[in-house]
Amino acid sequence: MDTEVLDLTALEAEDSPENDRPRRQRKLSGDDLAAATLAAISGGAFAWVLRILLGQHGIMGTAIWWYIGALVVFFLIIRDRTDSEGALDKIMTTLIWSAGVLVSALLVWMLSYLVFKGIPKITASFFSEDMSKVGPLTPGGGVKHALIGTIEQVGLATIAVVPLAVLTAIYLNEIGGRLAKPARFVIDAMSGLPSIIAGLLIYTIWVTYFGFSGIAGSMALLVLMLPTVTRASEEILRTIPDSLREGALALGAPQWQLILRIVLPTAMAGLVTATILGIARAVGETAPMLLTAFGSDSTNTNPFKGPQSDLPLFVWKLIRLPNETSQARAWAGLLVLVMLVLILFVTARYISGRSQKKLGRAS
Amino acid sequence: MTAIDENHQAGLLHHEGEPATLDAVAVSAWFGSRKVLERCSLTMAARRVTALIGPSGCGKSTFLRVLNRMHEVVPGAAIAGRVELDGADIYGRTMSATEVRTRIGMVFQKPNPFPAMTIGDNVLAGLKLSRSQVAGRDDLIEECLTRAGLWTEVKDRLKEGGMSLSGGQQQRLCIARALAVRPQVLLMDEPCSALDPISTRVVEETIAAIGHDITIVIVTHNMQQAARVSDQCAFFLVETQKEPGRIVESGETKKLFDSPDDPRTLDYVTGRFG
Numbered sequence: 001m002d003t004e005v006l007d008l009t010a011l012e013a014e015d016s017p018e019n020d021r022p023r024r025q026r027k028l029s030g031d032d033l034a035a036a037t038l039a040a041i042s043g044g045a046f047a048w049v050l051r052i053l054l055g056q057h058g059i060m061g062t063a064i065w066w067y068i069g070a071l072v073v074f075f076l077i078i079r080d081r082t083d084s085e086g087a088l089d090k091i092m093t094t095l096i097w098s099a100g101v102l103v104s105a106l107l108v109w110m111l112s113y114l115v116f117k118g119i120p121k122i123t124a125s126f127f128s129e130d131m132s133k134v135g136p137l138t139p140g141g142g143v144k145h146a147l148i149g150t151i152e153q154v155g156l157a158t159i160a161v162v163p164l165a166v167l168t169a170i171y172l173n174e175i176g177g178r179l180a181k182p183a184r185f186v187i188d189a190m191s192g193l194p195s196i197i198a199g200l201l202i203y204t205i206w207v208t209y210f211g212f213s214g215i216a217g218s219m220a221l222l223v224l225m226l227p228t229v230t231r232a233s234e235e236i237l238r239t240i241p242d243s244l245r246e247g248a249l250a251l252g253a254p255q256w257q258l259i260l261r262i263v264l265p266t267a268m269a270g271l272v273t274a275t276i277l278g279i280a281r282a283v284g285e286t287a288p289m290l291l292t293a294f295g296s297d298s299t300n301t302n303p304f305k306g307p308q309s310d311l312p313l314f315v316w317k318l319i320r321l322p323n324e325t326s327q328a329r330a331w332a333g334l335l336v337l338v339m340l341v342l343i344l345f346v347t348a349r350y351i352s353g354r355s356q357k358k359l360g361r362a363s
Numbered sequence: 364m365t366a367i368d369e370n371h372q373a374g375l376l377h378h379e380g381e382p383a384t385l386d387a388v389a390v391s392a393w394f395g396s397r398k399v400l401e402r403c404s405l406t407m408a409a410r411r412v413t414a415l416i417g418p419s420g421c422g423k424s425t426f427l428r429v430l431n432r433m434h435e436v437v438p439g440a441a442i443a444g445r446v447e448l449d450g451a452d453i454y455g456r457t458m459s460a461t462e463v464r465t466r467i468g469m470v471f472q473k474p475n476p477f478p479a480m481t482i483g484d485n486v487l488a489g490l491k492l493s494r495s496q497v498a499g500r501d502d503l504i505e506e507c508l509t510r511a512g513l514w515t516e517v518k519d520r521l522k523e524g525g526m527s528l529s530g531g532q533q534q535r536l537c538i539a540r541a542l543a544v545r546p547q548v549l550l551m552d553e554p555c556s557a558l559d560p561i562s563t564r565v566v567e568e569t570i571a572a573i574g575h576d577i578t579i580v581i582v583t584h585n586m587q588q589a590a591r592v593s594d595q596c597a598f599f600l601v602e603t604q605k606e607p608g609r610i611v612e613s614g615e616t617k618k619l620f621d622s623p624d625d626p627r628t629l630d631y632v633t634g635r636f637g
């Protein structure tokens with residue numbers, strides 16, 4: 001009788017609300033941290049000795065030796081505490097983390113440098129003025145003409161690319177005729193095309209007859225965007241489960257209705273992402289634009305006639321000038337360009353994230 | 364275009380709602396050079412439920428897909444023999460694959476509602492995909508969902524996406540979607556194999572309820588299910604690995620389960636192999 005009561009209270013204690021708290025298993029223990037710190041210090045000592053012995057002067061070599069030394073010491077400490085299997089696991093984790101940190105650091109460094117150099121010139125007037133009345137040493141001036149050019153050129157190219165690319169992707173994935181294989185091969189080959197060749201092509205077949213213009217630039221961009229958007233669209237169509245196609249066919253749907261009403265609406269978000277990826281690829285192209293849109297200092301809103309500037313050309317032209325005002329404008333122009341690409345990428349991520357959710361629930 | 368549409372409509376009106384007998388005559392089927400079905404003949408009578416049973420890989424699903432020309436969707440697929448819907452060859456020149464499939468509907472193993480459509484639009488999908496206009500859509504949605512045993516569960520959420528339903532509900536939505544086209548025959552390819560027991564029971568009740576209105580052919584791995592839902596049965600078997608599947612025996616379900624003619628059927632239905 002008594003023991004039973006005791007057991008019950010013990011059970012209650014185990015079951016008490018205080019014990020019902022979330023407990024996270026920590027991956028990084030204090031011991032590991034201590035070992036890593038120790039390894040970092042001894043790695044530093046090792047690198048310093050080497051530096052003196054080898055007579056190194058730069059930072060790079062010492063940093064690499066420090067990293068290698070720290071890694072070895074870290075391995076030895078962990079192996080002493082556990083076993084070589086566990087130590088190897090820790091080393092691999094460290095290597096992968098370092099790679100990630102290195103790449104992110106590079107990106108952050110690049111972006112912050114760009115923001116640091118570009119931000120002083122970013123004012124309201126930078127977006128409302130062009131370069132037509134601005135001398136190399138005078139203040140003022142802006143990217144209005146280049147921004148208009150970029151939006152028009154990339155916009156026109158996108159309008160042409162989207163139907164072409166989506167139709168091609170439908171041919172490759174939904175219809176898959178005898179030409180699908182060679183078409184896919186050509187598209188893959190095209191995606192490796194150096195961009196200046198696209199410029200030269202349009203220069204030869206268009207600019208020599210009709211002169212420089214924004215639309216010539218759009219044509220060059222079209223050649224560059226087409227493979228990117230087509231292949232991305234094809235990949236998106238491939239993610240649509242065949243069960244949906246069979247379901248539609250079994251209801252008596254002709255193929256064009258199946259594609260129009262089932263495949264394309266289901267793939268819509270992904271196709272938008274594919275298009276934005278293509279735009280992001282095209283918006284920073286410089287070399288082909290030199291041979292097609294040519295660039296200009298004044299605002300030309302008509303993409304069909306006369307040379308037109310765009311953001312890459314704006315930057316390319318100004319960054320080569322020696323005076324500080326021009327350099328500052330070039331950096332600010334670069335910042336505007338990167339911001340444009342960033343906005344596009346964030347939009348793409350947001351849209352594709354939503355579509356993933358949708359498809360995730362489908363499976 | 365309009366002429367074709369009108370003919371199409373006339374054809375649909377002609378058969379609409381009327382159950383029909385499906386007759387497979389010496390059907391063989393291939394995937395590339397591999398023969399998977401050998402001269403299978405089976406009459407699936409109107410207003411009756413026919414179950415196709417047999418171990419995995421014996422060609423039941425292929426046979427089912429031959430019945431509404433879904434077999435030919437697979438690249439390299441070929442068939443021999445005839446399939447007649449009330450005497451008219453569905454592989455003949457007068458019938459298109461799309462017409463065959465509106466008259467002979469299909470429900471798949473895995474529920475496949477269209478994710479980009481609402482529940483209501485999913486029900487009407489077949490009509491939208493094959494015909495231009497839909498008259499009285501709300502009534503049709505209610506009728507089909509009621510017949511599929513789903514109406515009370517979803518009547519307040521017709522505007523939600525088809526993916527928001529549970530697996531069993533999705534499958535019943537697919538049945539409602541197939542019924543909305545008013546097929547004469549409904550083919551079901553293991554419709555309950557991805558469902559829990561309770562959903563399975565609801566789907567079986569649905570089959571029992573609609574089985575008197577249209578012709579149903581159901582593939583199932585579950586012997587008890589075949590015994591519960593079907594009026595007649597066909598037993599498929601592959602003798603050795605490389606041979607095509609054949610119909611060993613067919614007939615009334617009761618007879619096939621109680622006193623089959625073929626010893627192999629007896630072995631299978633009593634669970635001695637397969």
